[in-house]
Amino acid sequence: MVAGKLFSKFCQRTGFNVFSSVEYPSLIRGGVNSFEINFNNSACCTSDFIDVMIALNEACFNACKHRLKNDGFVIFDKNIFDLKQTNAFGVPLSSLATDLNDVKNVVALGACFALFGFDLAVLNSVLDEVFGGKGKDVVDNNVKAAVAGFDFFKENFGVCLNVELPLKKGESLFLSGNEAVSLGAISAGLKFFSAYPMTPASGILHYLAAKENDAGIVVRHVEDEISALNMALGASFAGVKSMVATSGGGFCLMVEALGLSAIAEVPIVIVEVMRQGPSTGVPTQTGQGDLAFVLNASHGQFPRVVICPGDIEECFYETINAFNLAYKFQIPVIILTDKILAESFSTVKPFKNKSEIFSPFVSCAEENFKRYKFTENGISPMSKPGIKNGEFIASSYEHDEFGHSVEDPESIKKMTDKRFAKLNDLKKEIPEPVLHGNKSADVTIVSWGSSKGAVLEALKTLQQKGITANFLQILYAEPFSCDFVKNVLSKAKNVVLVEGSKTGFMADLIKMHTGFEIKNKILKYDGLPFFPADVVDGVLKVLGLK
C-alpha cells in the first residue's frame, strides 16, 4: 500500500496521469493485498492487464497472475519463492531489507525504477516528504532501501524499458474519491459530520476527523448509524451544514431518519459508498447494486436528489452541488459512490475553490413566523434557534405552516403538494447528463458512476476497431432528465447499458421515465470494477462481432 502510494506520487510529480486502485480482503493481517497503478498520459481507470508486477510473496503472485500480460515483467522476492518464466526477475528483497528495518517494499520499488529507467532522485524527494515526519533515520533507511533495490537490478539484469516521461508537466492533485468528497463538503461549508465506521466509507470519517481543527468542523464518531443521521439532522436544524457517510448496511439504518429530513424539511447530505451486497456482502469489494434502494428508501413519498459521480473530480464538484441543492431546497440529497471511486486515487486538475458559500437561513423573523409557509415554489423561509420570533416546531408528524400537527384531509394534501412543488425549480437546477463522444455513433453506451473510466477507455479501443461509440453518462438519477435521455436514445442505433449489478436497474429507471427499453446489458457483479476489455467485449458481442 505504502509503496504503491509512493510510486503513484512519483508518477504524479513527473507529470503522468495516474489511476491507482487497491484490493484488500476483509482482514486485518494477511490475505492478498494489492495496489495497482495505471500511469500514462490519460489514465482514468483500472487497466485491462498489468505490464509490471511486484510480487512480495507467492500467494499474492498466484492471486494476481491472471491479470499479468503475456510476457509481462515480474519483480519477485527470490528469498521467499522462485519463478521461472520470461521477464521474471528475482531480487533478494527480504535480505536486502533486513538491515533496513523491513522495508522490502521500498527495495522492490527501487528495483522497479531501474527496470523503468526512472530517476531515483525524484523518488527520494517523495520519500523525504512522506516519511519526513517520522525522522531523518526513517527517511535515510528508505532511501538506502530504494538504492539497494535499484543497484541490484541494474547490476544483475541488463534490462531497461526506458519509459518516456511526459513532456508537459502541469500541476495536479492526487487523491481518493473519499478525500475528494470530504474536500468538496468542506468547500461547500460543511461544519458538522457524524458517522459510524463502515467500509468503504470510513475514509471520509478518518480524513474529516484528522482535519477537525484545520477545517473548523465538528466530527463525531457515534454509537451507530441511527444516531449519526439523527444527530446530523439536529445540527442542521440548529443552523449548521451537516453530512453523514456510510455504506449500504449503514444506510439501511438511516432510512427512517431520511423520511424525517423530508417531512420536517431539515436539509442533509448523505454519502452512500456502495460495496458488494446484499447485507454484509463483500465489504472490501465494489458494486452498483444500491441504485433502486437509495431512489426509493423510506416510506411515503417526497422529493430527493440522488447524484452518481463518475470520477474523482466529480466527487468533489458534485458534493458542493449536493450541499447547495440540499440547503436551498431543504431536502435530503444522496451522493452515491462505490468502493472503486472511494478508495482509488487519481490525478485531477487542481480544484477551483468557490468563494461564495450559500447561506440558507433568514437573519431575522417577524412574529407569527411561518417556517412551512405555503409558497409557489415550495421553499419556505428557514429560521434557526437563536433567531428571535423565528420559533417553530420541526416535526416528524404532518404539520401546518407553524409545524404543529394536523390530521385533516385538506391540510395533509396541501402540505404534501407544497413539498412536491419544490421539484419544479429543482429539475431546472440540476445539470443535464453528458453525452461523451459524437452525437452520432454506431453504439450508444449508457452508464453511471465508477464505470465511467472504463467506458471512456473502451470508446478509444472501439474506435481503433472501426466502431464509433458514444457514452451517455447519467449523473443525476433523481430528478431524472427525461427529455435529454429520451432524445439521445431515440436517435441511437444500438443502445447498451453498462452497470456493475445483477439486474442493471438503470435500464428500469430509464424505461420508467422515458418508455425506452434498453435490451442489451453488460453486467458485472463479481465485486470487481469494470475493465475496459469488459466493455469492449460486451459491445462486440452486442454487435455480433464476437
Added chain:
Amino acid sequence: MGFDSCVKPSWCPGCGNFGILSAVKNALKSLNLKTEDVVAVSGIGCSGKTPHFIKNYGFEGLHGRVLPAASGVKLANHGLTVLGFAGDGDAYGIGMGHFIHSCRRNIDLTYVVHDNEVYALTTGQYSPSSPKGTITKSSPFGSLEVPVNPVALALTAGCSFVARCFALDVKHLEGVLVEAIKHKGFALVDVLQPCVVWRKGSIKFFKDRIYDLQKEGHDSSDFDSALKKSFETAESGKIPVGVFYKKEHPCFCDEIPVLKKGSLVNQKSNSISNLLKEFY
C-alpha cells in the same frame, strides 16, 4: 406570555404531563431564558407533544432518537438550552442505547423522561419500566421482563446528574429542573408520571411510596450512597425522589477544541486552500 404556547395541550384531563409542563415552563422562566434560545427535542408518544405546548424552538423527531437529535442541536450551538422529552418507551426501550452513550458523553442537556410505565399513545402496551407481570394488550398473560432501573443504569454509565421526581409534586419538580438545567453536563430527570387512562391507581401507588432524598439528608456528592439508593425501587416499598447524584465534570462541548472558539453556528467556514497542499 413567557413560555406559554398558543397551542392547547391535547393530553387527557388529569394527565401527569400537565404537571411536568407546568414545572418546565416555570423553571425556564425563573432562569430568565429567552424563548428563542431554548430548544425542546422530543420523540414519539404523549410526551412527544410537549415542545408544541412551550414557546420555544422544537424538534419532534423519531421514536427513541431524542438524544442523538438533541446532541446534534447542542453541538451546533452550545449556547442554547437544550431539553429532551421522552417517554419511558422512547428512553428505556428503543432509545436505551443512546441513553447509555449520552451518559458516557456528558453532553450538556437535560433529559426529562415521562415515566408512566406504559406505552400510552399506542393504547396501553407494557413498557420497559412496567413491573414484571403487568397485564396489557401485548402481555395478556403478564409481562415476563423485570423492569429497568434507569437511575442505576445512569449512575454506572457515568451520568453526572441523576434525579427522579413525581409529576404531581410540581414545585419539587420545578426545583430539580432548575438544578438540572443549570448543571453543566448530562442531567437525567426520571419523572414518575401517573397515567390516568392506562395505569389507574398509579397516583396512590406512587404517593404511598415516594420519599424525599434531600429531606432525609442524602449526600448527592456521594456516589456509593447514590448507587445504594438507586436499588430502592417499588418492590422494596420505598421510592426515593430528588437528586441522587450530582458531580461537575468537563462536559462534552468543553472538550472539543473547535468549540473553544465559540458556537459552531457562529463560526465562519474555512477555505480548503491549505488542505489541498498535501495532495500536490
